[in-house]
Amino acid sequence: MKHSIIVVEDEKIVRISLADALTAEGYTVLAVPTCAEALAALGEGAFSLVITDVRLPDGNGIEILQRIMERGDNSSVIVMTAFGTIEDAVKAMRLGAYNYITKPFSLEAMLLVVKRALDHQDAAATNVRLRKELSSCYCPFPNMIGESSAMHKVFSLLARVARTDSTVLITGESGTGKELVASSIHYQSDRKDKPLVRVNCAALPDTLIEAELFGHEKGAFxxxxxxxxxxxELADGGTIFLDEIGDLPLLTQTKILRVIEERTLERLGGGANTLKVDVRVLAATNKELAEEVRQGRFREDLFYRLNVIPVEMPPLRKRSEDIPLLVEKFAKRCNDRFGTTRSFDPQAIEALMRYSFPGNVRELQNIVERCIALTETEIIGRADLPAHIRGDMGRQSALLPLAEVVGEAERAHIEKILRITSGNRSKAADLLGISRKTLWEKINSHKLKV
Ligand SMILES: Nc1ncnc2c1ncn2[C@@H]1O[C@H](COP(=O)(O)OP(=O)(O)OP(=O)(O)O)[C@@H](O)[C@H]1O
Ligand SMILES: [Mg+2]
Structure with a gap:
């Protein structure tokens, strides 16, 4: 498809040379000298791209940008600013401009920016189309968002698991959705009208955990x-979800094993009075349980009893194609709650897709909420993201304070060297030409995971 471009520029020589160059590239071009004419043309029809000067005789290019953003057109906007008016550029980027270019510029530089903007737009349009096709697929877990092939595999496994009464061990890094999986399984199972009882094994002190799990008689202690x-007992007929099971003390593991094997238990202080329970067991952990078994911290027999059907949740960085949809849904939830209508622009989404998310979906959800609550403009751009996520050395870094840019470069470089040395700090310190102590301090100050 031939892209249409509107150029808004009062300086005749710039307007005409730009229009000629773009026409020569095969674009359909309309060039106008005033804000009023631009708005009129935009009212008539949509353009793929708007290239506008900021200061115009009868108004301001920013108004044109705002109008386009309000209407939710798919047009990208490139703003031309004169040297020394960088604030205009910052403002334009915050409002959702695709990019800015400072005058004077060469025609080649402008053509490159135009080509990038339009390529980007084409790619985004393809994504939207693919997403529409995919989201029409049957998803049995409405609360779980994901369209990556990794998540489709999880959904299809869950759909099969939910129908059975098997014990399921859910593993995955923190924040990948293990608890969400457990509740999805329960509410899709035949036990859905009976209780789902969660036990956070890591939160209960060793002295209390058995009383919590098995109950006690009056005067037991x-x-x-x-x-x-x-x-x-509370879960009788339903499901018990043993969360963070990797943190259970060994002695309690023995007792749980018996409940799982025999479906019977005794209350503390209840003597030999044995109770029968009918429960389905789901368990989750972010620990590598096989390794815990090797280290003697987890009973091997319990591990095999639990690991009947393993469900492994993929980390978010391995399915970054889920990020646009997750952002969209989380933003909608937040907007509904705060009564706002804010959204993330493509550059912000791109930056999020490049970030590694050690805290996985939970971290992404927090970032979306925070941006919606704290950003004052309707469109949340890359500049509104927390500094460690923006983390690029690209064009916008020109707008960041020096310390932030230097700090980010340092963090990224140390991270890369540590990856190359597989986490060996002595080698890393040598390569970096700093002492081990300095490296250690930098790892801490950048909160790097090694
Ligand atoms: N696929 C998903 N779609 C929508 N929300 C998700 C998804 N995965 C996780 N979340 C949300 O992210 C947050 C963290 O999920 P959850 O508590 O299930 O993670 P977890 O793996 O149990 O983490 P932890 O190991 O820290 O306990 C929750 O608010 C959850 O609703
Ligand atoms: Mg959890």
Whole structure:
């Protein structure tokens, strides 16, 4: 398709040479000298690209940009600013301009920026189309967002697992959605009308955990003033979700193994009075349980009992194609809550897709919420993202304070060297030409994970 471009520029010589150069490249071009004419033309029809000067005789290019953003056209905007008016450029970028170029510029430089903007637009349009096609696929877990092939595999496994009564071990890094998976399985299973009881094994002190799990009779120990039902009993007929199971003390692991094998238990202080429970067991951990078994911290027999059906949640950095959709859904939820209508521009999404997300989906969700709450413009651009995510050395870094740019370059370089040395700090320090102590301090100050 032939792209149409509108050029808004009052200086005749710039306007005409730009229009000629763009026409020669095969674009359909309309060139106008005033804000009023530009707005009129935009009212008539859409353009793929708008190239506008900021200071115009009858108004301001920023108004044109705002108008386009309000209408939600798919047009990209490139702003031309005179040398020394960098604030205009910053403002334009914040409002959602694709890029800016400072005058005077060469025609080649402008043609390059134009080509990039239009290529980018074509790629975005393809993405939208593919996404529409994919989202029409059947997804049995409406709360779980994902369209990557990795997530499709998870969905298809969950759909099959939910129908059975098997024990499931859900693994994955922090924030990948393990708890969400557990509740999806329960609410898709035949036990959905019965309770789903979660136990956070890491949050309970060792002294209390057995009383919590198995309950106790009145007077079983000091402080046990009334009889208390345990979580297994509370889950009777339904599902128990043993979260962070890698943190269970060994002794409690033995007792849980028995409940899983025999579906019977005794309350503390209940003597030989054995109770039968009908529960489905789901467990989750972000630890490498096989390794915990090798280290003697986790019972091998319990590991095999739990690992009947393993569900492994992929980290977000391995499915960055899910990020645009996750951002869109999280932004919508936030907007509904705050009564706002803010959205992320393509550059911001691109920056998010390049970030590694050690905290996975939870981290992304927090970032989206924070940006929507703190940004004052309708369109959230890359400049509005937290500094460690913006993390690029590209064009916009020209607008950042020096310390931030230098700090980011340092962080990225140390991270790269540590990857090359597979985390060996002595080698890394040698390569970097700094002492191990300095490296250690920098790792800490940049919060690098090694
Ligand atoms: N695929 C997804 N779609 C939508 N929201 C998700 C998805 N995955 C995770 N989330 C959201 O991210 C947050 C973290 O998810 P969850 O608590 O399930 O992670 P987790 O793996 O249990 O983390 P941790 O190991 O830290 O306990 C939740 O608010 C959850 O709703
Ligand atoms: Mg969890």
């Amino acid at each position: 000091t402080g046990a003033e009334v009889r208390k039902l345990g979580r297994f």
